[in-house]
Amino acid sequence: MKYLVMVQGTQADYExxxxxxxEHSVAWKPEEVQAMYAYMSALNDDLxxxxxxxxxxxLAEPARIRHVTLGEDGKAVxxxxxYSETKExxxxxxxxxxxSLERVTEIADRIIRCPQPAGAPVYPVEIRPIMDGAGDI
Known part of the structure; x- marks a missing residue:
């Protein structure tokens, strides 16, 4: 079965x-950023x-997001x-x-252990099954 596994962050995390x-996070040192990328690269190679x-x-930092919604007049906004109320x-x-779900959960456990500096926020790893188009909900 296919799964979407996601990690979260905020604009402050990217900064x-x-x-x-x-106040949200400590500053990362360049070697800490490199350790994170090396860990994720090794994980991707294993997978x-x-x-x-x-x-x-x-994904690019939240400051680069573009939202397209439908306005009351039926035109794109x-x-x-x-959004200011958006956090992660x-x-x-x-x-x-x-x-199996157990296997993807093992992988999520590896993801959550990615190195980062002490004091940096830790977010949960989200696992979502991908519907196969055959009507599973």
Whole structure:
């Protein structure tokens, strides 16, 4: 079965990885960012080797989001950046083809252990089964 596995983050998290501390997160050092990328790269290589990796990508920072909604007049309303009330947003994802929910949960356990500096926020890893189009809900 295919699963969507997502990690979350905020604009402050992206800025912290660029060395800018905030009340939300400590500033990351360049070697901490490199350790995170190396860990995720090794994980992706392992998943490709097992044949479970379908796709996986990091997402651009929330400041680069564009929302398109339908206005009351029926025309598109376009806004840039996250809504002010939005906190965590998807920061990256994997589409994995795993034999079981237990297996994808093992992978999520590896993801949650990605190295980061002490004091950086830790978000849950979200697992969602992907519907196969045959009407499963």
């Amino acid at each position: 912290a990885m660029q060395g800018k501390a905030s 490709a080797e097992t044949g479970e990796m379908v796709d996986g990508q990091g 376009i806004t840039d950046g996250p 947003l998807p920061a990256g994802y994997w589409v994995l083809d795993c034999a």
